[in-house]
Amino acid sequence: MQSVQIIGKDLPNIPWQEKPASCRGVIWRHSGNPILHWEPTPKSARIFNSAVVPYRGAFIGAFRADHKDGIPQIHLGRSADGLNWEIEDEEIHWVDEAGKPYQPNYAYDPRLVELDGRYYFTWCTDFGGAALGMGVTDDFHTFVRLENPFIPFNRNGVLFPHKVNGNYLLLSRPSDSGHTPFGDIFLSESPDLVYWGRHRRVMTKGGGWWQNVKIGAGAVPIETSEGWLLLYHGVSGTCNGFVYSFGAALLDLEQPSKVLYRSRDYLLTPEEPYETTGFVPNVVFPCATLQDAATGRIAIYYGCADTFVSVAYTTAEELVGWLKANSRLLPGDDVLYR
Amino acid sequence: MQSVQIIGKDLPNIPWQEKPASCRGVIWRHSGNPILHWEPTPKSARIFNSAVVPYRGAFIGAFRADHKDGIPQIHLGRSADGLNWEIEDEEIHWVDEAGKPYQPNYAYDPRLVELDGRYYFTWCTDFGGAALGMGVTDDFHTFVRLENPFIPFNRNGVLFPHKVNGNYLLLSRPSDSGHTPFGDIFLSESPDLVYWGRHRRVMTKGGGWWQNVKIGAGAVPIETSEGWLLLYHGVSGTCNGFVYSFGAALLDLEQPSKVLYRSRDYLLTPEEPYETTGFVPNVVFPCATLQDAATGRIAIYYGCADTFVSVAYTTAEELVGWLKANSRLLPGDDVLYR
Numbered sequence: 001m002q003s004v005q006i007i008g009k010d011l012p013n014i015p016w017q018e019k020p021a022s023c024r025g026v027i028w029r030h031s032g033n034p035i036l037h038w039e040p041t042p043k044s045a046r047i048f049n050s051a052v053v054p055y056r057g058a059f060i061g062a063f064r065a066d067h068k069d070g071i072p073q074i075h076l077g078r079s080a081d082g083l084n085w086e087i088e089d090e091e092i093h094w095v096d097e098a099g100k101p102y103q104p105n106y107a108y109d110p111r112l113v114e115l116d117g118r119y120y121f122t123w124c125t126d127f128g129g130a131a132l133g134m135g136v137t138d139d140f141h142t143f144v145r146l147e148n149p150f151i152p153f154n155r156n157g158v159l160f161p162h163k164v165n166g167n168y169l170l171l172s173r174p175s176d177s178g179h180t181p182f183g184d185i186f187l188s189e190s191p192d193l194v195y196w197g198r199h200r201r202v203m204t205k206g207g208g209w210w211q212n213v214k215i216g217a218g219a220v221p222i223e224t225s226e227g228w229l230l231l232y233h234g235v236s237g238t239c240n241g242f243v244y245s246f247g248a249a250l251l252d253l254e255q256p257s258k259v260l261y262r263s264r265d266y267l268l269t270p271e272e273p274y275e276t277t278g279f280v281p282n283v284v285f286p287c288a289t290l291q292d293a294a295t296g297r298i299a300i301y302y303g304c305a306d307t308f309v310s311v312a313y314t315t316a317e318e319l320v321g322w323l324k325a326n327s328r329l330l331p332g333d334d335v336l337y338r
Numbered sequence: 339m340q341s342v343q344i345i346g347k348d349l350p351n352i353p354w355q356e357k358p359a360s361c362r363g364v365i366w367r368h369s370g371n372p373i374l375h376w377e378p379t380p381k382s383a384r385i386f387n388s389a390v391v392p393y394r395g396a397f398i399g400a401f402r403a404d405h406k407d408g409i410p411q412i413h414l415g416r417s418a419d420g421l422n423w424e425i426e427d428e429e430i431h432w433v434d435e436a437g438k439p440y441q442p443n444y445a446y447d448p449r450l451v452e453l454d455g456r457y458y459f460t461w462c463t464d465f466g467g468a469a470l471g472m473g474v475t476d477d478f479h480t481f482v483r484l485e486n487p488f489i490p491f492n493r494n495g496v497l498f499p500h501k502v503n504g505n506y507l508l509l510s511r512p513s514d515s516g517h518t519p520f521g522d523i524f525l526s527e528s529p530d531l532v533y534w535g536r537h538r539r540v541m542t543k544g545g546g547w548w549q550n551v552k553i554g555a556g557a558v559p560i561e562t563s564e565g566w567l568l569l570y571h572g573v574s575g576t577c578n579g580f581v582y583s584f585g586a587a588l589l590d591l592e593q594p595s596k597v598l599y600r601s602r603d604y605l606l607t608p609e610e611p612y613e614t615t616g617f618v619p620n621v622v623f624p625c626a627t628l629q630d631a632a633t634g635r636i637a638i639y640y641g642c643a644d645t646f647v648s649v650a651y652t653t654a655e656e657l658v659g660w661l662k663a664n665s666r667l668l669p670g671d672d673v674l675y676r
Contacts, residue, residue: 127676128522129512150488150537151510152512153491174467176515177514186490197533199488
């Protein structure tokens with residue numbers, strides 16, 4: 001019996017490798033990383049920062065493809081094992097709620113979540129500046145764009161997998177119009193996924209050097225017996241640019257803008273060649289997880305160097321145990337900050 | 339009979355001076371400007387960027403007072419004639435909806451509007467960065483802060499004076515955490531003043547040099563037979579800092595995110611000593627109007643050089659006529675941009 005329970009489905013077929021004896025941490029990389037390489041489709045230069053969900057006994061994903069013309073769009077991918085992916089060369093074509101074409105000028109860093117039996121995408125879209133786009137599909141054939149939840153500027157929008165206290169929840173990271181040199185994580189509520197309010201600040205940049213410049217929500221939060229387990233990225237500034245690592249936090253189940261535990265140290269930082277080298281060196285950027293409630297296994301999908309997709313593994317038990325033993329909150333993290 | 343009708347109340351007692359023969363424009367300054375000077379209350383260094391409304395046969399206002407410790411707060415003021423103001427030395431003390439103290443760390447650039455028979459304030463507040471604050475009073479004795487409508491970063495929130503197509507409307511200007519070097523005007527809708535969505539971009543910076551860096555809504559829009567008349571500020575960059583002028587736009591009555599006309603030239607730019615000199619030189623910043631439907635007279639309240647409050651005059655007939663004859667739209671202004 002595990003002391004930390006994942007509240008969710010049993011998914012025995014998610015990618016998995018046992019922890020190597022040499023691993024000193026609580027997270028270990030897939031031995032076949034990266035799972036996606038340069039020029040992964042004819043018109044794509046690089047695929048990274050992408051999201052996956054279980055679908056009809058297999059897996060489906062929303063992939064950020066930076067085309068060879070430099071414009072990012074979201075592509076659909078399918079996989080039986082979560083590791084070998086067939087990715088469509090044509091990007092997703094969005095329509096508005098009346099069925100008319102409504103294609104974003106650009107779309108990047110998608111997240112994907114099953115919510116009320118439908119599949120919701122969030123991404124960074126152009127709305128006279130970087131803002132959150134949102135869309136939904138029931139069948140992965142027709143893709144309907146919904147209202148942008150916020151005015152600019154914002155990135156890293158992550159929906160919770162179900163309502164809490166009657167409202168939908170959306171994490172986001174307010175930013176500016178460029179390579180934002182600041183950023184905290186906020187939480188917003190909505191009764192209908194159209195109108196958003198009751199905003200709270202969840203947690204701030206700061207503390208350890210690795211998350212000193214900005215932070216942003218990563219994967220859809222995992223509901224556990226101990227709280228919502230959130231993987232998030234943290235950014236450090238150096239004389240040669242930003243370094244993206246990632247950490248984890250445990251949020252209160254009933255009041256998720258309240259942080260219970262937060263990783264003092266990074267969980268994973270760019271070390272491997274596919275993380276330290278690429279179009280944007282020194283980036284690891286988690287966007288999705290697959291987890292198996294029966295075993296507590298978690299497979300983490302993360303973008304590498306804005307060029308590759310990789311996978312890492314942990315268990316709810318190991319990760320939450322580590323988090324509790326290595327937590328440092330920042331001022332405001334543990335209150336309902338508004 | 340005027341060809342442009344103000345849709346609203348008759349207010350024969352608003353401040354007024356006839357247009358001087360020497361005035362070549364469509365707006366003329368009050369001869370007694372500025373109407374508020376340095377150290378206007380014992381603890382205030384400067385009062386500027388402030389808003390007024392008619393109230394019980396006289397006038398009441400929300401004044402931005404920068405205290406001598408440097409912190410801005412909102413103070414209440416009362417006036418019989420709209421020109422001579424009694425301003426309270428103590429700032430407004432806000433409570434939350436449960437009646438508990440909920441004072442902003444700072445509060446600046448208030449706007450004030452009568453809406454459904456209540457009086458709503460919007461201002462720039464600290465929400466882990468500059469964001470919009472919102473509050474309401476029924477009696478100007480108890481002041482209740484409502485939910486912040488948006489996550490940071492944002493300024494220049496201006497509510498419409500009534501619902502349009504069943505929703506409340508709020509103009510705002512997304513910004514960043516500093517002296518934002520960019521900024522467009524957006525419009526958001528709400529069924530309840532708590533949850534906001536269906537965002538549209540109204541108009542962008544650009545065009546004439548005077549509005550090339552950023553723009554922001556000024557006064558509560560005036561409903562006229564020709565459209566919503568919006569005074570807005572436009573900012574120009576120079577080698578010695580920003581220059582704030584103001585212009586006007588006419589927005590579609592039914593779809594106010596659609597711009598019908600927009601001033602090619604500035605309407606007013608810093609020229610007078612109280613506009614070119616002060617704590618922040620070269621700023622004119624409109625925040626409110628009083629208007630008389632019977633005569634079409636409009637009195638504009640504007641902040642000067644982050645130090646003074648001044649008044650200028652025009653009529654709906656003159657201003658709208660000039661606007662139509664001197665309009666230049668920018669790309670996206672005349673569509674429902676989302």
